[in-house]
Amino acid sequence: MIEVRDLKIHYGDLVAVDQLCFSVKAGSIFGLIGPNGAGKTSAIKAIATLLEPTYGDIWVKEISALHQPEKARKLLGYMPDFPPVYEDLKIWEFCDLFAHAYGLVGEHRKASVLQSLHATGLKEQMNAPCRTLSRGMRQRALLAKTLVHDPAVLLLDEPAANLDPKSRIDLRNILKKLAGNGKTILLSSHVLSEIEDTCDTLGFMKAGKMALCGTIDEITRSNRQNCLLKIHLSRAVPNLLKVIDQISILSEFKETGTEGTRFRASMNGGEKEATEVLAQLVNAGLPVAGFICHRPSVEDLFLQIESQPTVEKQAE
Amino acid sequence: MNPLIIRGIRERLRIKNLIASGLLSLILCSTLYLAAFLDGMQTWVPAAVSSSGKDELLSIPLNGAREAFTVLLILQGFYLMFLGTGRVASGTAEEKESGLLDYQRMTPMSPLSKITGYLFGLPSREYLMFLITLPFLLHCMVVGEIPPLNLAQLYAVFFCSVLLYHLTAHVIGMVVARPRAASWVARLAVLGLYVFLPVLGQAGISFLSFLTIIPTYFGKILPHLLAEGTEKLGRFEGQAVAFWQEVPFFTIQVSPTMFTFAMQGMILLGLLFTAYRKWRLDSLPALSKPLGLGLFVILQFLLLGSLWPFFSLGEASGLLGHALQLDPAKTGLPNQLKHDAQPAIAMIVVQAIFFLLNLAAVLLLINVCCPNPHRRLKGIQRKEKLGIHRIPSLADESPGGIFAIILSLIVSLAFACLHFLAVSSEQVNSVSSSLNTVFLPSLLFLCTSLSLRAAREQWFNLGFWGYVGLLWLTPVLACLVLAVDDLLGNSQFMLYLSALSPLTFFPQLITYVSPSLLSEASQFANFSMPVSTGISSAILLALVLTIRLFSYQKT
Numbered sequence: 019m020i021e022v023r024d025l026k027i028h029y030g031d032l033v034a035v036d037q038l039c040f041s042v043k044a045g046s047i048f049g050l051i052g053p054n055g056a057g058k059t060s061a062i063k064a065i066a067t068l069l070e071p072t073y074g075d076i077w078v079k080e081i082s083a084l085h086q087p088e089k090a091r092k093l094l095g096y097m098p099d100f101p102p103v104y105e106d107l108k109i110w111e112f113c114d115l116f117a118h119a120y121g122l123v124g125e126h127r128k129a130s131v132l133q134s135l136h137a138t139g140l141k142e143q144m145n146a147p148c149r150t151l152s153r154g155m156r157q158r159a160l161l162a163k164t165l166v167h168d169p170a171v172l173l174l175d176e177p178a179a180n181l182d183p184k185s186r187i188d189l190r191n192i193l194k195k196l197a198g199n200g201k202t203i204l205l206s207s208h209v210l211s212e213i214e215d216t217c218d219t220l221g222f223m224k225a226g227k228m229a230l231c232g233t234i235d236e237i238t239r240s241n242r243q244n245c246l247l248k249i250h251l252s253r254a255v256p257n258l259l260k261v262i263d264q265i266s267i268l269s270e271f272k273e274t275g276t277e278g279t280r281f282r283a284s285m286n287g288g289e290k291e292a293t294e295v296l297a298q299l300v301n302a303g304l305p306v307a308g309f310i311c312h313r314p315s316v317e318d319l320f321l322q323i324e325s326q327p328t329v330e331k332q333a334e
Numbered sequence: 335m336n337p338l339i340i341r342g343i344r345e346r347l348r349i350k351n352l353i354a355s356g357l358l359s360l361i362l363c364s365t366l367y368l369a370a371f372l373d374g375m376q377t378w379v380p381a382a383v384s385s386s387g388k389d390e391l392l393s394i395p396l397n398g399a400r401e402a403f404t405v406l407l408i409l410q411g412f413y414l415m416f417l418g419t420g421r422v423a424s425g426t427a428e429e430k431e432s433g434l435l436d437y438q439r440m441t442p443m444s445p446l447s448k449i450t451g452y453l454f455g456l457p458s459r460e461y462l463m464f465l466i467t468l469p470f471l472l473h474c475m476v477v478g479e480i481p482p483l484n485l486a487q488l489y490a491v492f493f494c495s496v497l498l499y500h501l502t503a504h505v506i507g508m509v510v511a512r513p514r515a516a517s518w519v520a521r522l523a524v525l526g527l528y529v530f531l532p533v534l535g536q537a538g539i540s541f542l543s544f545l546t547i548i549p550t551y552f553g554k555i556l557p558h559l560l561a562e563g564t565e566k567l568g569r570f571e572g573q574a575v576a577f578w579q580e581v582p583f584f585t586i587q588v589s590p591t592m593f594t595f596a597m598q599g600m601i602l603l604g605l606l607f608t609a610y611r612k613w614r615l616d617s618l619p620a621l622s623k624p625l626g627l628g629l630f631v632i633l634q635f636l637l638l639g640s641l642w643p644f645f646s647l648g649e650a651s652g653l654l655g656h657a658l659q660l661d662p663a664k665t666g667l668p669n670q671l672k673h674d675a676q677p678a679i680a681m682i683v684v685q686a687i688f689f690l691l692n693l694a695a696v697l698l699l700i701n702v703c704c705p706n707p708h709r710r711l712k713g714i715q716r717k718e719k720l721g722i723h724r725i726p727s728l729a730d731e732s733p734g735g736i737f738a739i740i741l742s743l744i745v746s747l748a749f750a751c752l753h754f755l756a757v758s759s760e761q762v763n764s765v766s767s768s769l770n771t772v773f774l775p776s777l778l779f780l781c782t783s784l785s786l787r788a789a790r791e792q793w794f795n796l797g798f799w800g801y802v803g804l805l806w807l808t809p810v811l812a813c814l815v816l817a818v819d820d821l822l823g824n825s826q827f828m829l830y831l832s833a834l835s836p837l838t839f840f841p842q843l844i845t846y847v848s849p850s851l852l853s854e855a856s857q858f859a860n861f862s863m864p865v866s867t868g869i870s871s872a873i874l875l876a877l878v879l880t881i882r883l884f885s886y887q888k889t
Contacts, residue, residue: 026715030708068436070617072712073719087614091440102432106345118337119441163437 019044019171019202020065025074027060027226034060036226038074042204042219047197049217050206051320056223058206059099062175065204066096078171092120095169099176099206101156105149109140109159112148113166120167134162137192139185153180161189165196172196174205178212190216214316222320230319237319245285247292249299250308254278261302267291285311338438338451342458351459359413359463366409367402367470374401399478400559406470407492407551413464414496416521418457419503423520425456426507430616435508445613449606453500484554487591491550494598498545499524501605508612509620534687540581540640544590544597549581553590582643597636604629619702619709619730623737626703630741633695634748637688644684645756678848681756686841688752689775692745693836696783699741701798704734704790710887733887735880738787739780746776771847774869778843781872782836788879792886805875809835826860833868843868 020042027035035057042048050058063069065076067087076083076090083090104112113131122130135141138158143151151159157180164172177193178186186209193216197203207213213220220237222230230237247268251258254277262271262283270284285291292311299306347355375398379390429435438448454461475485503520510516528545535543543549580587588596608620621629643649705713713731717724725732750772789801813832832838846861 024719026719028708028712028715031711066436066440068439068616070615073716088442092442094440096436096440098433098436100433102434104341104345104434106348107341111341111344115337115341116437116441118340119438119443121442 019079020048020204021075021077022061022065023075023077025061025064025076026072027057027064027069028072029060033226035064035071038223038226038228040221040228040231042202044202045197045200046219047193047203047205047217048219048221049213050204050221050223051208051210051213051316052206052223052229057226058223059175061223062096062173062204062206066094066173067091068096093170094173095164095167095171096173097160097164097175097177099179101153101160101180103148103151103156103159105147107148108145109148109151109162110135110144112159113162116163117166122167130166130168134165137165138162139188154182154185157181158185161192170200170202172201172203172205174203176207177205178207178209186212210315210317210320220316234316237316245287245292245314246312247283247285247295248274248308248310248312249281249283249306251279251281252305252307255304258304261299261304264302265295265298268295279307288313336447336451336455337443338448339455339458341451342455346456346459347462352462355459355463356466359466363406363409363467363470366405370402370405371395371398374398395477396479399474399476400480402470403474403478403480403555403559406467406474410464410467410471410492411547413460413467414457415499415524417463418460418496419499419524420517420521421457421460422453422500423503423507423510424514424517426452426504427510427512427516430508431512435616439613439616445610446606448613449501449504449609452504453497457500478559480555480558484558487554488547488550491547491591491594491598494595494602495528495545495547498598498602498605499528501602501609502527505605505608505612505620508609508616534691539637539684539687539691540583541593541597541636542640544581544594545601547594549590550594582649583639584642585646600632600636619705621699621702622730623703623728623732623734626699627737627740627744630695630699630744633692634744637691638748638751641684641688641752642755644680645752646759682841682844682848685749685752685775685844688749689745689779689840689844690837692779693782693840696738696741696745696779697786697802700734700738700783700786700790703730703737704787705731706790706794706798707792707886708794710791734787734791735784738783742776742780742783745779746772749775774847774865775840775843778836778839778869778872781876784876785872785879788876788883792879792883806835806837810838813838826864829861829864830867833864834871836872839868839872 022038022040025035025038026033038057038061040048050061052058060069064071064074065078065083067083067090071084074084078090078093081090081093104115107115110131113134114127117127117130132141135144138161140155140158140162143155148156148159157177161174161177164174172193174193178189181189190212193203193205197218205213205217214234217234219233220231221228222237255261258278258281259271262268267286268283269286270282272282274280274282285295287295289311292309296306296309299309375393375395377392377394377397379392426435429438441448443451474480475482502524506520506523507516510519532543532546532548535541581590581593583593604621604625607625611618611620611622709731710733713725713729716731727736753772786802789798793801809831813828816828816831829842832842842861843865846865
């Protein structure tokens with residue numbers, strides 16, 4: 019549904035996005051993660067046809083967003099990270115303006131406005147002026163406006179940034195429902211736990227480049243070198259270090275308690291390798307009382323990628 | 335109805351706003367109108383005309399209505415041209431800054447619909463205030479017996495002007511980043527473009543006068559605003575009415591209303607293209623190179639058409655133009671002044687204005703159409719990525735060398751046309767000086783354009799405008815200081831100094847290549863060396879900046 023190929027965006031000498039490639043399948047929720055200045059907003063704005071890239075290709079449902087922006091825009095619903103609204107309009111008027119601008123008429127327009135307000139939980143407050151809304155409520159109003167013309171693709175830049183926990187859960191449910199209805203959603207966020215729960219595919223951006231991309235399962239499986247093992251023995255064993263030294267995939271073996279019974283180690287491998295380690299420990303006669311294989315979370319991966327040295331972001 | 339107009343009405347004309355602005359307009363308008371009406375109605379009738387045989391003060395409603403009409407027109411202009419223009423500019427800039435404009439950019443409405451929506455939606459309150467004044471206008475027309483057809487012409491031009499000002503404000507709002515700045519920049523631009531620039535129309539460049547409603551007001555309405563019993567207008571008004579009855583353009587005479595529509599229509603078209611590009615993509619330059627060239631050709635056509643009567647027949651439009659007519663007998667000035675209104679001075683003034691106006695246009699076009707270093711870098715990256723030999727010459731990212739040369743050639747061609755027209759119609763006596771007269775100003779114009787282009791492409795805004803300020807304005811200001819210090823003592827040094835700035839060097843150069851005036855001017859200073867210095871420094875500057883640009887681009 020969305021195909022980004024070789025995208026490069028300059029701001030003067032600064033390269034904001036560099037050789038970015040990724041694709042988002044129809045009906046999936048793609049999460050773009052990265053530290054501040056990674057180029058997430060620039061990439062989303064370019065897909066939304068609001069920013070002219072230096073070069074590259076962007077396809078939305080086989081329409082080139084660069085060469086046929088007017089056609090592509092009909093398919094897109096865009097929500098920026100900071101939610102501007104028309105202060106002097108009521109919430110329903112704000113949605114109605116865009117429903118009208120997208121060519122909806124008569125009863126269909128009215129129904130679309132009400133539906134989008136209902137979906138975002140704003141039906142009760144539809145007559146409130148936008149200027150009286152809190153930041154979180156503005157975010158909802160903006161989402162309602164984004165949904166009002168029923169776009170096939172949603173581009174959401176930090177949609178959960180100003181929402182309270184309840185609203186975040188609501189948003190997650192809305193997005194999952196929309197994806198279930200066939201909408202393609204590309205969102206960026208700093209709230210990593212939310213992204214992990216909401217998205218089925220992730221892209222880690224760093225210094226304008228895509229550092230890692232794939233489904234959550236693929237990403238966590240491919241990054242198994244930091245799989246964490248927690249080992250609990252029922253009693254202290256004198257030849258423990260000798261046994262551990264023989265297991266080559268283990269590293270950073272450390273005692274976490276004071277009685278010589280609780281340990282932590284990094285393992286280069288996944289669940290299969292963890293089973294083998296457990297077998298080796300038991301076969302070596304160690305009294306294993308507890309064994310936990312902790313796979314890295316999205317947050318762990320994010321921190322790991324962010325801590326890697328960056329390449330100087332200068333124009334070629 | 336356009337959703338953006340509905341939005342404007344919902345935002346700015348809710349019941350409270352409607353009542354407040356309606357009442358304000360009603361109170362203001364009725365106060366001003368009644369004050370002017372009552373004042374104008376009281377007419378002193380001399381004894382010779384009076385039925386009672388003595389001076390008496392009569393109440394004549396017709397006179398009151400005619401007096402009040404101009405006040406009403408000014409108030410309407412204040413509502414729509416001042417308040418409305420500021421509102422369109424600040425509203426557009428606020429939405430640009432907040433990102434709301436991006437939402438609108440993404441909707442499938444055509445750019446033209448969006449522009450229409452902004453032009454009529456944002457100033458909806460000002461339109462309401464204007465509507466409140468219409469009953470007073472009707473009263474004026476009926477009681478003052480102002481011909482409806484003339485009034486219709488005036489208001490057609492009035493709305494065309496309002497549209498032009500609002501569109502100018504909309505484009506400025508889209509270009510200027512800060513909303514508060516945009517509101518005032520738009521008002522200043524409207525003042526500059528449509529109030530100060532038309533003053534140049536008084537020096538023979540008639541089309542500039544037709545960017546406002548003034549010619550139609552003077553030509554079509556003022557003769558009908560005479561108070562009863564008054565046989566003719568005052569001297570100034572009479573002259574103004576005479577000037578704006580018909581507009582000389584090439585060899586034909588055009589009605590002022592038609593001419594105003596044509597002028598404003600052309601500018602509207604240029605602004606519409608700019609707004610269209612900005613609506614499509616914010617990062618695009620306001621004008622593409624072909625569009626810039628097209629507008630520049632239109633400008634030359636207008637200049638040629640306006641100056642044609644002056645160079646062929648020695649007749650100029652406008653008040654100053656009238657005073658500077660080549661035939662002193664036609665000036666209508668006192669004898670003492672006739673001597674000063676020498677044909678050569680008139681020729682130099684008009685030629686200098688011609689070049690300075692073109693210089694301003696070229697400065698604007700080069701600033702907009704030539705790529706800054708960032709855009710150029712983008713072009714190079716794209717070229718390399720696509721594997722093409724060079725950036726297409728009409729692309730926004732392509733170097734502006736050819737563009738600057740074409741602009742200069744167009745100016746040279748237009749100037750040569752005017753010069754040879756003057757020679758063939760014997761308005762200029764000497765043919766022998768033609769080569770210098772056409773060649774030297776053209777060379778200076780080319781060098782100035784190339785320098786500007788090189789500055790634009792190697793520096794950002796601060797550097798570019800700093801260059802223009804330093805090289806164009808500083809010598810002029812220094813000359814002013816020297817002139818105050820000693821009017822004649824420093825004249826030779828002042829000539830050298832003024833030769834460094836194109837603003838002052840063009841009049842100097844034109845004086846130098848005009849043999850009839852040079853002989854008189856030479857009594858005060860030697861022109862030859864400063865002119866050689868000015869030409870040499872212009873060539874040197876163009877060369878140095880162009881070479882520096884090439885070396886910058888190679889690295």
